[in-house]
Amino acid sequence: MSKKLNVLISALFIFSVILTACATPTPQTITVVETQVVTVKETQVVTVKETQIVAVVPTAAPLDAAAVAAALPRNETLYFNGQQWGPVVGWNPYSSSNNNAMAISQQDSARVTMFETPYLYNMLDGKQYPLLADGDYAWNDARTEITFKIKAAAKWSDGTPVTAEDYAYTWATHVKYNTPTGAGNKDYIEDIVAVDAQTVVIKAKLNAEGKAVNPLLVSAFVSTNYVIQKAWTEILEARVGGDATALLADPAEDVVYSGPYHKFYTDDTKVVMVRDDNYWGQDASMWGKLPVPKYLAHAIFKDNAAGFVALQVGQVDVSQQFNANIQDLWLKNMLPISTYLPEAPYGIGASLPTAFFNLKSHGLDQVAVRKAIAMAVDYDTIISNAMTNQSATFNQVPRSLMNPTPGEQALYNHEAVKDLQWAGKDYEGAKALLDEAGIVDTDGDGWREYEGKKLSYVATCPNGWSDWQAAIEVVAAAGKEIGIDITSNYPEWSVYQTVVTKSDAPLAEGYDIFMMWSAGAGPTMPWGRIRNLLSSEFVGMASNWNGNWGQYSNPEVDALIQAIPGETDEAKLIEMYTELVRIYLTEIPSFTLMYRPQSFHAVNETIWTNFPHQDDGTNPPVPPLNLTDGWSIAGLYNLMLTTP
Amino acid sequence: MSYLLQQAFRSGKFVFGFSIFATILLIVFIYPLVIPDPPLEIIGQGTFFEPGIYVNVYDSIRAPTYILNLRGAAANRIASRLNQADRLAMKEWLMAGGGIAEDEIDIEDTALLLGLWVNHYSPTKNVPGMTNARRNYFARLDISLRGLLSTEGVSVAVKNPDTGVLEETSFIAQSDYANINQVANVRVLPLGTDNFGRDMLTQLVAATRVSLIIGFIAGLLATLIGLALGLLGGYIGGIVDDVIMFITNLFIVIPSFVLLILISFSIGQEKRGAITVALVIGLTSWVWTARAVRSQVISLRNRDHVNLSKLSGHSIGYIIVSDIFPYIASYVVMAFILQISSGILAEAGLSILGLGPRTTEFPTLGLMMNWAMIYQAQILGKWWAYLPVLIIIALITFSMNLMNTGLDQIFNPALRE
Amino acid sequence: MKGYWKYFLNKFGWFLITFVCAFLLNFTLPRLMPGDPVAAIVSRLAQGMSDATGVQAIYQQYADLFATNQPMHEQFFIYIRNVARGDFGFSFSQYPRTVAQVIKGSIVWTLALQFPAIIVGWLIGNTLGALAAYLKGGFDKVLMPISIFISNFPAFGMAVILMVVFGVYLQWFPTSGGYGFDLIPTLSWNFIWSVIVHYQLPFWSIVLIAIGGQAIGMRSMAIYELNADYVKYSRFLGIKDRKIIGYVFRNAMLPQITGLALSVGTMVGGALVAEIIFSYPGLGFTLLTAVRGQDYPLISAATLIITIMVLSANFLIEILYGFIDPRIKAAQAD
Secondary structure, eight states, X not given: OXXXXXXXXXXXXXXXXXXXXXXXXXXXXXXXXXXXXXXXXHHHHSOHXXXXXXXXXXXXXXXXXXXXXXXXXXXGEEEEESSOOSOOOOOOTTOSOOOOTTTOOOSSSOXXXXXXXXXXXXXXXXXXXXXXXXXEEEEOTTSOEEEEEEOTTOBOTTSOBOOHHHHHHHHHHHHHTTOHHHHHHTTTEXXXXXXXXXXXXXXXXXXXXXXXXXXXXXXXHHHHSOBOOHHHHHHHHHHHTXXXXXXXXXXXXXXXXXXXXXXXEEOSSEEEEEEOTTOGGGSTTTTSSOOSOXXXXXXXXXXXXXXXXXXXXXXXXXXXXXXXXXHHHHHTSOOSEEESSXXXXXSOEEEOOEEEEXXXXXXXXXXXXXXXXXXHSOHHHIIIIISTTOSOOTTTSOOSSSOSSHHHHTTSOHHHHGGGOOOSOOHHHHHHHHHHTTOOOSSSSSSOEETTEEOEEEEEOOTTOHHHHHHHHHHHHHHHHTTOEEEEEOOOHHHHHHHHTOTTSOOOTTOSEEEEOOOOSOTTTTHHHHHHHHOGGGTTOSSOOSSOTTOOOOHHHXXXXXXXXXXOOHHHHHHHHHHHHHHHHHHOSEXXXXXXXXXXXXXXXXXXXXXXXXXXXXXXXXXXXXXXXXXXXXXXGTOEESOO | OHHHHHXXXXXXXXXXXXXXXXXXXXHHHHHHHHOOOOTTOBOOSSSOOOSEEEEOHHHHHHSOEEEOOOTTHHHHHHHHHOXXXXXXXXXXXXXXXXXXXXXXXXXXXXXXHHHHHHHHOOTTOOOTTOOHHHHHHHXXXXXXXXTTTOXXXXXXXXXXXXXXXXXXXXXXXXXXXXXGGGSSOEEEETTOBOTTSBBHHHHXXXXXXXXXXXXXXXXXXXXXXXXXXXHHHHHXXXXXXXHHHHHHHHHHHSOHXXXXXXXXXXXOGGGOOXXXXXXXXXXXSOXXXXXXXXXXXXXXXXXXXXXXXXXXXXXXXXXXXXXXXXXXXXHHHHHHHHHHHXXXXXXXXXXXXXXXXXXXXXXXXXXXXXXXXXXXXXXXXXXXXXXXXXHHHHHHHHHHHHHHHHHHHHHSGGGOO | OHHHHHHHHHHHHHHHXXXXXXXHHHHHHHHTSSSXXXXXXXHHHTTTOSOSHHHHHHHHXXXXXXXXXXXXXXXXXXXXXXXXXXXXXXOSTXXXXXXXXXXXXXHHHHHHHHHXXXXXXXXXXXXXXXXXXXXXXXXXXXXXXXXXXXXXXXXXXXXXXXXXXXXXXXXXXXXXXXXXXXXXXXXXXXXXXXXXXXXXXXXXHHHHHHHHHHHHHHHHHHXXXXXXHHHHHHHHHTOOHHHHHHHHHXXXXXXXXXXXXXXXXXXXXXXXXXXXXXXXXXXXXXXXXXXXXTXXXXXXXXXXXXXXHHHHHHHHHHHHHHHHOHHHHHHHHO
């Protein structure tokens, strides 16, 4: 007996020793961190291959992070949520798979915290303001070349000046290694050359008639893509030995940047960037001062709920996530939280989440059926329930192809398409339309038939995309009201995307009505959005991430989309856009379900205040894009402490 | 059997557990008979309406009017729009933005306070150090205070369809009351609505039913598989036992929850009906039953009566059914009960991860919980959207565990108090 | 001792086979899921691309890199070769991070959260169960049902309630993260304290659930043993009560220890909910995101870790049993 007991006890003892070892992970983690730091430093000097393996280590903190006080001073740190999901992968501005939302995002309003673009796009007035560039850019008379100068004050983090040569070399590298930027723009940009140290010329690709293929995309390039240092790029090229995949996979821990912030610390739970106090932008020719917060920090939350709690308890200052019923935070909980607009829709709608019809599904090739469904949907319920009123209603902003910003709304003739804009929940109108088209219930089962076959559809969107799912439920409910059987279905995103983006084959069963996004605000909008929604150039594409997933095709529309970028006459443009809206609302290859802001933007003013809000007196107005994207970074220079 | 039942009902634990469970079952069956509304119908335009009695405003205007002169009515009316915190805030603004001295402001004197407010407040005035959130608050407060002290009633007017002019149809005085029984449309929402604007209680009852069915099917399947494998492995032994144990071990080293996630994901939402989910849960959760049955059978297989049966030349099937099964039947019943409750929990767990049954057809407890959390009910204090769900799940599993413990005491006399 | 070696080798053989099969399943199962993981990566890369000329090329590049365009058995051999060298490959969903890096970032937290939670839950549960069996009366009738009721809350429900009550309303404990939102990990008291404080809610949400089941099991076993013949016999022999109780609870413990070893397997799944609700770093969420992103190498590696943990815990227990339990000893002689 006692022997067995001894064995048992010693076994338990060993077990508990193991456990205590596991239970105190803290010191171990830290030793790990520190040794890794050393490795990084060494490998960067020694060999190339190993850097790739070691340097990505997410826990690797720069040495100064450990030296500085362990806590970030609350009064010097601006906290974010909703941008970064999952740990950072790298700091490589050539790659778009860094999962590094705080530093790298080259989109319509490019993120300019660490890397910078020549111009900053402002979604509120639609203008591009110079950042690295000196003054506005100029087209030549033939509209085939853009010329601008780089600011003399612009410097890299290593102190060397930013030159036109850097810009030219960045483009050359994008093309040479076929990066997403290179591949996406080389059909429109012939070359970028440095005339002298400061002067850049962007040459547009010309079509057979000697005109630029697409001047709109050329001028958008200057505010959507970063300038990257030539000297560093050459180091990178040497490191990867000219291999394109390796170049894009390089974590680029040693990258040289020109922006006001850079990496301070990252691990699985947060990303912290620190201000570069030598930032060139404090020169009088740009901002004239440094941005206010010393640190930009982003905790990595597992879901919206966790991020929402953090906003509520004041651990997040700027929230870029969908916070359902956000008004309760100030109405019921009396918290110092506000959004860009004081009342619903709280933000400025910029993109149009859209339901696409599969035009090959039985009956959906009929305009009457498409229109009836679109008319029957109860958009007010979608907006109040799915979006908790964080979208303008279709009574406030009637449907078109434009987002609710005044700039875009002015681009079409409202009166001309007034009769075509439906408000929704019009069951009688929808039924009448179907009856008129002869699509009626012939066998008395309560569902309408077309050519003898019951109209039965599946409405779908990715699983877990809560506001979209709620919207799809409302679409399904609308069908039942008008005798069309619509059921809903939510495949996982990884499955959904493969089906929807495979435009070289008919859509799979179960994708009759499906939701996808449409582009938001940007320098090419609304043209870019309309192209994505309607252009037939995406039909038959093997991997179509652009749009027109329902595979709509109309030569008239294609011609208009082709013509708009080269058109400079304002009146003509309005005419063309109005025509596009008219066709869109008549043919209904897809329909908008709600308006969605470019970024959600809610702020907690416990620590910081003077965030951008409507009529905040800024000129040019600072857009509500989380003080990181495009012109909204100007907001970082206006921040103040609530209690100094 | 009747003896056992009699015994069972003498166990306090069993009776307690059984009565909770029976109550839930009764409600699940009777409620839909009384309120036959479809549980997934979206009735509310807006999210998370609070529990309460919703009176149709349009109908109450048209309901017979009674005049009640109640003393506190005016005060209540003011208090509902202007609370103590608001008064303090007004004082703060008047001092900071209006330049009024502190002793000039008496926040208890509503008329005086309002007078000062109306005279001095301006939404465009920039008070230094004031946050945007605070500015918005004052702007909202200013709007809500309008007409606060009015003793006038309101006119109801209808637009004349021909002329487009508003024509007064009735006048409502502040002392007018309607009897709620005489209002044409009154809807009681005992648990409010959820994020879709669906009646929570109706949905909860329907969801409980579906979850019970899922639990039952999953439990039945798991118990049957576990029982069959346990009996075979335990009684036949040798290579059969080795193979069965091997399969069981595989299921243990790749934990069922991981399998559950993988399989549910692979099936895809379009095919994940409630029954499919139940079957998947059943297929991945039989391991414990199998192991336990096997060990029981091993201890039984060398008992005298079994050996006797073997000697009399009975077939394996006969021996298993008539000589072994009766001895473990009680255990199997208890395992079954536990499997049902763990099936319900598994469905809820899957749904929380977004891998539960598809949403349009039936509500389940897990799905309700999932949606409540997606729309952050727990953080915004919308308790009615998630707490009742949790309590129902806990009550079901609790009652089953109690019944199980009760049965345990009956079948194992040693455990009786 | 010869019998024991035979027992040991037999067990070891089966464990080896189990391991091989589990390894095979760990590789195959994730790859049977529908969908195309490379398409997901391309979607990330293609963001902002205004034209599709390059999209197809990028797709091809990554399909080659991850070898997803090769037949399954080829992929398997490549995988085995790499794993044998300790290389689990690139994570698809977090490319260019490797699987090893991803797992290294999360496994410490899982071990730190789950292991102690399981042990504490097990200890409290067994103590409660044993006391209930021994003391009976009010303790058994009141405390037991309460602990059963608490542990019948679904895991996520417990986590949500704890968070709402202690995190949001009382604000006693932080609601998310593994350490302070304003901290950078250093070896300081400040940091360690912050880790401990952040640890509380996820920890208790697991422990409270674990208690009830253990308590019920222990109570039954203990009552069973208390009424066993050897107890009566010992009493008859006049052996001291305390000594008897010692025997009784030790015997009742044995099956409970098996349960403990096996619950190591449910560890990752069990912590998943707590990880999500408290945004706590860990393996469970890594696994879930891997499944959602069809990150085959990451799923395989994570499940392999679970497999190895369960197998070794199981093996250890079985081997110990061979030493301890007379009944198994007897079976060896069969």
